[in-house]
Amino acid sequence: MKIHEYQGKDLLKKFQVPVPAGDVAETSKEARTVAEELAEGPFVVKAQIHAGGRGKGGGIKVAATPEEVEDAAGRILGMTLITPQTGPEGRVVNKVLVEQAQEIDKELYLGIVVDRASGRPVLMMSSAGGMEIEEVAARTPELIIKETVNPTTGCMAYQARNLAFGVGLGAQLIRPAVSFIENLYRVFTALDCSLAEINPLVVTKQGEILALDAKINLDDNALYRHHDLAALEDPEEMDPLEHEARKHHLNYIRLSGNIGAMVNGAGLAMATMDLIKAAGAEPANFLDVGGGASAEMVANGFRIILADPNVKGVLINIFGGILRCDVLANGVVEAVKEVQVKVPIIVRLEGTNVELGRQILQNSGLKFTVAADMRDAAQKVAALVQ
Ligand code: ADP
Numbered sequence: 001m002k003i004h005e006y007q008g009k010d011l012l013k014k015f016q017v018p019v020p021a022g023d024v025a026e027t028s029k030e031a032r033t034v035a036e037e038l039a040e041g042p043f044v045v046k047a048q049i050h051a052g053g054r055g056k057g058g059g060i061k062v063a064a065t066p067e068e069v070e071d072a073a074g075r076i077l078g079m080t081l082i083t084p085q086t087g088p089e090g091r092v093v094n095k096v097l098v099e100q101a102q103e104i105d106k107e108l109y110l111g112i113v114v115d116r117a118s119g120r121p122v123l124m125m126s127s128a129g130g131m132e133i134e135e136v137a138a139r140t141p142e143l144i145i146k147e148t149v150n151p152t153t154g155c156m157a158y159q160a161r162n163l164a165f166g167v168g169l170g171a172q173l174i175r176p177a178v179s180f181i182e183n184l185y186r187v188f189t190a191l192d193c194s195l196a197e198i199n200p201l202v203v204t205k206q207g208e209i210l211a212l213d214a215k216i217n218l219d220d221n222a223l224y225r226h227h228d229l230a231a232l233e234d235p236e237e238m239d240p241l242e243h244e245a246r247k248h249h250l251n252y253i254r255l256s257g258n259i260g261a262m263v264n265g266a267g268l269a270m271a272t273m274d275l276i277k278a279a280g281a282e283p284a285n286f287l288d289v290g291g292g293a294s295a296e297m298v299a300n301g302f303r304i305i306l307a308d309p310n311v312k313g314v315l316i317n318i319f320g321g322i323l324r325c326d327v328l329a330n331g332v333v334e335a336v337k338e339v340q341v342k343v344p345i346i347v348r349l350e351g352t353n354v355e356l357g358r359q360i361l362q363n364s365g366l367k368f369t370v371a372a373d374m375r376d377a378a379q380k381v382a383a384l385v386q
Pocket residue numbers: 020044051052053054055056060099100101102103104107130199200212213214
């Protein structure tokens with residue numbers, strides 16, 4: 001789960017990771033009040049969307065006075081902000097963070113992720129702050145210092161020192177940098193983050209170390225342990241169909257193709273997407289209705305697939321195990337009663353109660369093509385949409 005920068009900074013503060021003074025605002029008047037309550041200007045007004053690269057798109061503005069903050073917030077709030085990370089459709093800005101502008105001496109990078117190769121958290125620090133870390137890794141990998149952490153011991157002081165010295169911080173900055181790194185590691189583990197990225201981490205002209213940006217991603221599978229964090233979710237930032245799917249406990253991820261796929265089992269869903277691609281088409285979604293899906297869940301899944309206007313054909317690929325083919329068929333029929341199906345449907349059913357399932361579909365009046373096997377199903381649906 002992604003959260004906003006202002007929410008991330010609130011969490012950082014609780015763990016003694018220093019951030020600039022500031023607060024969130026939803027109107028330009030509120031933004032002005034925040035500025036008035038801060039010390040003196042200048043201030044920075046920052047669009048709060050779940051994407052980076054905001055500066056380049058006009059989502060970050062410096063303002064000298066509270067009046068200018070109000071004006072800048074008025075221009076940013078409600079705008080559709082397009083950045084390299086939002087895609088061409090951009091994101092509507094509903095909130096801004098107003099904070100104290102810093103006089104920046106150095107911009108660094110600090111990130112913590114789980115490294116799949118070692119199965120451990122890895123800390124990465126770089127003197128090339130403000131740039132995308134992927135870009136730094138591609139062009140100047142020698143500028144990235146890494147420390148792999150043993151989760152039993154946690155981040156050791158020597159590892160934090162290696163990072164701080166490695167990015168060339170001066171002697172008087174080592175101590176605050178080490179506690180910054182150690183505290184960020186505590187955030188990462190205590191909140192079950194999948195990513196904690198500070199880009200840039202800055203050294204100010206006054207010699208302070210601050211998190212100027214905060215990208216904190218939380219592990220969805222651990223949210224049951226953090227009810228307070230689950231409340232940070234912003235439905236406005238989610239794809240509406242993914243949001244709907246989540247309400248129905250469906251594993252649905254929207255993609256950019258035009259073939260909707262309803263599959264049971266994540267592995268089968270991945271294989272189905274591969275076959276759709278191999279047949280020369282692109283999947284419109286990943287949907288695993290789950291092993292123990294009810295007819296109602298199937299109906300919801302089918303409805304969500306059809307609600308995507310890009311979908312020009314649907315492939316239903318079910319291997320009836322725990323989810324029996326008749327339950328699937330009843331779910332599809334239930335959904336079809338409510339929505340008009342205007343796109344071709346290809347069905348591949350195998351397994352428990354397959355005959356009954358086919359019969360239910362045949363008697364439903366729904367027009368669909370039966371495929372002999374998975375590959376045939378993918379090829380048929382690809383041919384239909386081309
Ligand atoms: P994004 O990653 O979306 O571009 P950042 O929060 O990293 O947004 O900000 C981009 C740049 O804007 C920073 O690298 C910094 O130069 C400037 N900036 C952001 N916040 C402040 C601040 N409080 N004071 C001064 N400059 C800032």
